Amino acid sequence: MNKLTLQYLSLNFLLLISLISSRFGTCDARHSVYWKGNRRSVAEGKSSPTVNVLDNGAKGDGTSDDTKAFEDAWREACKVAASTLLVPSGSTFLVGPVSFLGKECKENIVFQLDGKIIAPTSSSAWGSGLLQWIEFKSLTGITIKGKGIIDGRGSVWWNKSPDYDPADESESTTESDMVKEQLGTKMPKTKPTALRFYGSNGVTVNGITIQNSPQTHLKFDNCMSIQVSDFTTSSPGDSPNTDGIHLQNSQDAVIYRSTLACGDDCISIQTGCSNIYIHDVDCGPGHGISIGGLGKDNTKACVSNITVRDVTMHETTNGVRIKSWQGGSGSVKQVMFSNIQVSDVANPIIIDQYYCDGGGCHNETSAVAVSNINYINIKGTYTKQPIRFACSDSLPCTGISLSTIELKPATEKASSLDPFCWEAHGELKTQTLPPIQCLKTEKSPEASQSNNDDC
Numbered sequence: 001m002n003k004l005t006l007q008y009l010s011l012n013f014l015l016l017i018s019l020i021s022s023r024f025g026t027c028d029a030r031h032s033v034y035w036k037g038n039r040r041s042v043a044e045g046k047s048s049p050t051v052n053v054l055d056n057g058a059k060g061d062g063t064s065d066d067t068k069a070f071e072d073a074w075r076e077a078c079k080v081a082a083s084t085l086l087v088p089s090g091s092t093f094l095v096g097p098v099s100f101l102g103k104e105c106k107e108n109i110v111f112q113l114d115g116k117i118i119a120p121t122s123s124s125a126w127g128s129g130l131l132q133w134i135e136f137k138s139l140t141g142i143t144i145k146g147k148g149i150i151d152g153r154g155s156v157w158w159n160k161s162p163d164y165d166p167a168d169e170s171e172s173t174t175e176s177d178m179v180k181e182q183l184g185t186k187m188p189k190t191k192p193t194a195l196r197f198y199g200s201n202g203v204t205v206n207g208i209t210i211q212n213s214p215q216t217h218l219k220f221d222n223c224m225s226i227q228v229s230d231f232t233t234s235s236p237g238d239s240p241n242t243d244g245i246h247l248q249n250s251q252d253a254v255i256y257r258s259t260l261a262c263g264d265d266c267i268s269i270q271t272g273c274s275n276i277y278i279h280d281v282d283c284g285p286g287h288g289i290s291i292g293g294l295g296k297d298n299t300k301a302c303v304s305n306i307t308v309r310d311v312t313m314h315e316t317t318n319g320v321r322i323k324s325w326q327g328g329s330g331s332v333k334q335v336m337f338s339n340i341q342v343s344d345v346a347n348p349i350i351i352d353q354y355y356c357d358g359g360g361c362h363n364e365t366s367a368v369a370v371s372n373i374n375y376i377n378i379k380g381t382y383t384k385q386p387i388r389f390a391c392s393d394s395l396p397c398t399g400i401s402l403s404t405i406e407l408k409p410a411t412e413k414a415s416s417l418d419p420f421c422w423e424a425h426g427e428l429k430t431q432t433l434p435p436i437q438c439l440k441t442e443k444s445p446e447a448s449q450s451n452n453d454d455c
Contacts, residue, residue, distance in 0.1 A: 048080065048081070048082040048083050048084065049077070049080055049083050049084070050083070050084040050085075050086050050112075051073045051076045051077040051083060051084065051085050051086065052073070052086045052088060053066065053069050053070055053073045053085070053086065053087055053088075053093065054069075054088060054091070055073075056069045056070075056072040056073040056076065057069040057072065058070065058073075058091075058093055059093075060088075060090075060091025060092060060093050060115065061091075061092070062092035062093075062094055062118060063094060064094060065094055065095075065096060065120075066093045066094055066095055067095050067096040067097075067098055070093070070095055070098060071098060073085050074100050074105075077109055078102075078104060078105035078106055078109060079106065080106060081106035081107050081108055081109075082106075082107075082108040082109070082110070083106070083109055083110070084109075084110040084111075084112050085109065085110070085111050085112065086112045086114070087111070087112065087113045087114060087115045087117065087146070087148060088114055088115050089114035089115050089147075089148070090115065091115045091116070092115065092116045092117075092118060093115060093116065093117050093118070094118055094119075094120060095117050095118070095119070095134070096119075096120050096125045097125070097126065097130050097132070097133055097134075097192070098133075098134055098135070099135040099136075099137055100134075100135065100136045100137070100139075101137050101138060101139075102136075102137060102138040102139035102140065102142075102200070103138060105139060107139075107140045107141045108140075108141035108142075108143075108202075109139070109141070109142055109143070110143045110144075110145065111136075111142070111143065111144040111145075112145060112146050113144060113145070113146040113147075113148035113149075113150070113208050114146045114147055114148045115148050116148060116149045116150075116151060117134070117148070117149070117150050117151065118151045118153060119133055119151065119152045119153050119194075119214075121153050121156045123186060123187050123188065126187065126188050126192070127188070128188055128190075129188030129189055129190025129191075129192075130188075130190065130192045131190065131192060131193065131196075132192050132193045132194075132195075132196040132219070133152065133192040133193065133194050133195070133214070134150065134194065134195050134196070135195075135196045135197075135198060136195075136196070136197045136198070136200060136203075137197075137198045137199055137200070138198070138199045138200060139197075139200040139201075139203075140200070140201050140202055141201070141202040142197070142200055142202070142203055142204070143203075143204040143205075143206070144195075144204070144205050144206075144208060145204065145205070145206040145207050145208065146206075146207055146208055147207055147208070148208055148209070149208070149209045149210075149211060150194055150195060150208065150209070150210045150211070151210075151211050151212055152192075152194045152210070152211070152212050152213040152214050152217075153212055154191075154212040154213050154214040154215075154235065154239060154242065155212065156187055157187050157191050157214040157215075158214075158239050158240055191214040191215040191241065192214050192215060193213065193214075193215050193216040193217070193218075193219045193246075194210050194213035194214070194215075194216070194217050194218070195210055195217065195218050195219070196218075196219040196220075196221065197219070197220050197221070197223050197226075198221045198222055198223070199221075199222045199223070200223050200224075201223065201224045201225055202224075202225045203220065203223050203225065203226045203227070204226075204227045204228075205218065205227070205228045205229075205231055206227075206228075206229050206230055206231070207229075207230045207231070208231060208232075209231075209232040209233070209234060210231075210232070210233050210234075211232075211233065211234040211235060212234070212235050212239075213233075213235060213242050214242075215241050215242060215243075216241070216242065216243040216244075216246045216264075216268075217233040217235070217242065217243065217244050217245065217262065218231070218233070218244065218245045218246070219243075219245075219246040219247075219248075220245075220246070220247045220248070220250045220253065221248050221249060221250065222248075222249045222250065222272075223250045223253075224250065224251050224252055225252050225253075226247075226250060226252065226253035226254070226255075227253070227254050228245065228253070228254070228255040228256070228258060229254075229255075229256050229257050229258065230257050230258065231245075231255075231258040231259075231260075232258065232259045232260075233245075233259075233260045233261060233262050233266075234261050234262075235261065235262045235263055236263060236285075237261070237262075237263055237285030237286065237315070238263055239262065239263035240263055240264070241263070241264050242262045242263040242264050243262060243264045243265045243266075243267075243268045244260035244261075244262045244264075244265065244266045244267060244283075244286065245258075245260065245266070245267045245268070246265075246267075246268045246270070247267075247268070247269050247270060247273050247276065248270035248271060248272055248273065249270075249271065249272030249273070250272065250273055250276075251272075251273065251274050251275050252274075252275045253273075253275070253276045253277070254276075254277045254278075254279075255267065255276075255277070255278045255279075255281065256277075256278070256279045256280045256281065257280050257281075258280075258281050258282070259281075259282045260281060260282065260283050260284075260286065261283075261284060261285055261286065262285070262286045263285070263286065264286060264287050265286060265287045265288060265289065265290045266281070266283035266284070266286040266287070266288060266289055266313075266316070267281070267283075267289045267290070268290050269289075269290065269291045269292075269303060269306060270292070270294070270301075270303075271294055271299070271300075271301035271302060271303060271330070272301075272302060272303075273303050273306070274302075274303065274304045274305050274306075275304075275305045276305070276306045276307070277307045278306075278307065278308045278309070278311070279307075279308075279309045279310045279311070280310050280311070281310075281311045281312075282311075282312045282314075283311060283312065283313045283314075283316060284312075284313055284314040284315050284316045285314075285315050285316060286316050286317075287316060287317045287318050287321075288313060288316045288317065288318035288319045288320060288321055288345070289308055289311065289313075289319075289320055289321070290318065290320075290321040290322070290323060291303055291306060291321070291322045291323070291332055291335065292321075292322055292323035292324050292332075292355065292368075293323045293324060293325055293355045293357065294323070294324040294325065294328055294330070294332065294368045295324045295325045295326075295327065295328015295329065295330065295367070295368040296325045296328065297325075297327075298327040298328060298329075298364075298366070299328055299329075300328065300329045300330040300454070300455075301324065301328055301329075301330040301331075301332070301368050302330045302331060302455035303331070303332045303333075303335075304331070304332070304333050304334050304455070305334050306334070306335045306336070307335075307336045307338070308320060308335075308336070308337050308338070308340070309336070309337070309338040309339050309340075310338075310339045311339070311340050311341070312340075312341045312343075313340065313341070313342045313343070313345050313348075313380075314342075314343040314344060314345070315343070315344045315345070316342075316345050316346070317345075317346045317347065318345070318346065318347045318348075318350055319340060319342050319345045319347065319348035319349055319350070319378070320337040320340060320348070320349060320350070320375070320378070321347075321349075321350040321351075321352070322335070322350070322351045322352070322370060322373065323350070323351075323352045323353075323355040324352070324353050324355055324367065324368040324370070325355055325356070325361070325368075326353070326354060326356075326361065326362075326363060326364040326366075326367060326392070327364035327366055327367075328366065328367060328368045329366055329367075329368065329454065330368050330369070330454065330455050331368060331369040331370070331371065331455050332368060332369070332370050332371075332373075333369070333370075333371045333372045333373075333399075334372050335372065335373045335374065336374045336376065337349075337373075337374070337375050337376070337378065338374070338375075338376040338377060339376070339377045339378075340377070340378040340379075340380075341379060341380050342378070342379070342380030342381065342382065342407070343380050343381055343410075344381055344382075344383055344410045345380065345381070345382055345383070346382065346383050346384040346385075347382065347384050347385050347386075347388060348378060348380065348382050348386055348387070348407055349375060349378065349386065349387045349388070349405075349407075350387075350388050350389075351370060351373070351388070351389045351390065351391060351397055351400075351424070352388070352390050353367050353368070353370065353390060353391050353392040353395075353397070354390050354392075365393075365394045366394070366395070367392035367394065367395040369395055370391065370397040370398075371397070371398045371399045372398075372399040373397070373399065373400050373401070373426075374401045374403075375400075375401065375402045375403070375405060376403045376404060377403070377404040377405075378404075378405050378406075378407070379404075379405075379406040379407070380406075380407060380408075381407070381408050381409065381410035381414075382407050382408070382409065382410060382414065382415075383409075383410045383411075383414045383415065384414075384415045384417065385415060385417040385419075385420065386407040386417075386419055386434060387405075387407070387419035387420070387421075387436060388419070388420045389419075389420065389421045389422065389424035389438075389439070390420070390422050391421075391422055391423040391424045392423060393423055396423035396424065396425055396440075397423065397424045397425060397426070398425045398426070399425070399426060400424055400425065400426025400427070400439065401426055401427050401429060402426070402427075402428050402429065402430075402432055402436065402439075403428075403429040403430045404430050405430075405432040405433065405436070406432070406433045407433060407434065408433065418434065418438075419434060419435075419436045419437075419438060420438065421436070421438030421439050421440070423440075424438070424439055424440060425439070425440045425441070426439050426440070426441065427439075427441060428441070
């Protein structure tokens with residue numbers, strides 16, 4: 001075979017390979033197959049539908065009841081995976097108690113909140129009392145995001161004074177008159193949480209504001225894979241029981257870049273929670289960031305793997321706190337509080353195994369075990385007592401570690417109480433300010449801890 005023939009065959013072979021490659025390339029480009037997370041998506045030129053509540057009968061005038069329109073829009077959005085339900089900007093929607101259920105709903109629905117949702121202030125809208133106002137239940141991949149506002153108009157629930165005029169917080173004369181007309185009867189004793197997620201997996205809350213909730217602003221119950229970011233709560237410091245974010249029986253949550261002002265715990269972590277990561281949060285006013293109260297009414301509580309870091313607290317009643325009732329069981333363990341800046345905080349560091357809200361408590365021998373609690377780089381000013389470790393006689397706290405603690409009285413008139421320790425065992429890894437001389441550094445009673453920890 002001569003040289004010319006070889007060159008001819010080589011050229012034909014290259015042309016064949018080029019043709020085959022171009023055909024496969026065209027096929028790939030046509031289907032545009034790609035992966036995102038654990039979901040396989042095929043782009044075929046079709047975008048997910050958007051369902052506008054205004055197209056489903058909502059008025060958006062702040063006075064008409066738009067509840068049914070929201071329910072209808074939800075049912076329509078649920079028919080197609082990754083659909084968006086749009087609450088548009090520029091409108092105010094009066095919405096009564098509502099549940100958005102996942103029973104017949106596709107995955108990855110987006111609730112785009114750009115407008116404002118307000119709660120009814122008429123007692124008739126709430127019946128004998130409800131635990132939540134807006135609820136998302138049994139969903140997979142649910143996102144609520146946007147720059148909109150959920151306003152619980154909680155003042156009608158908080159204030160018991162007959163001289164209270166709800167018009168003081170109203171936005172217009174029309175709304176003022178409506179609120180006055182609706183306040184003919186007393187609000188129910190049970191106050192609702194503003195926004196609750198229950199039994200859901202893959203929950204995202206981003207950008208929205210919840211303000212003036214009758215009780216807790218945002219609650220997660222029996223949820224997994226939670227992400228909360230750029231979230232704001234805004235309620236007065238004296239509004240009762242208005243936790244910012246409340247988690248219970250929920251795992252794998254991250255909360256960050258959020259501003260929480262309320263009348264109770266900025267973040268409350270309850271039993272059944274694990275793998276919770278909180279960072280870059282501004283807290284105040286409020287009661288700080290708390291684990292508990294746990295073990296009420298002799299119940300078992302289990303909390304583990306909690307990290308709270310890069311947090312600023314100002315003018316709060318507490319800083320980072322663990323609280324449990326006497327008589328409980330279970331454990332709180334593997335907790336880290338790191339890089340916490342406090343300003344005019346009454347009690348920056350607290351463990352209280354004698355928590356009693358409302359009185360009537362009595363001494364019991366069993367307790368929720370507290371172990372492996374780490375405090376790192378907590379600095380700032382306090383107004384009452386810098387550190388308080390009140391641990392159980394029968395089940396002392398163990399594995400407490402403190403490093404780089406610098407807490408000073410906020411003013412010369414501030415309380416000069418020394419750190420307090422009772423049955424608290426641990427280690428001082430650095431010198432502290434003020435000095436903590438009450439922590440027991442000898443070997444702690446590990447056996448009693450393990451016997452009680454049945455989580």
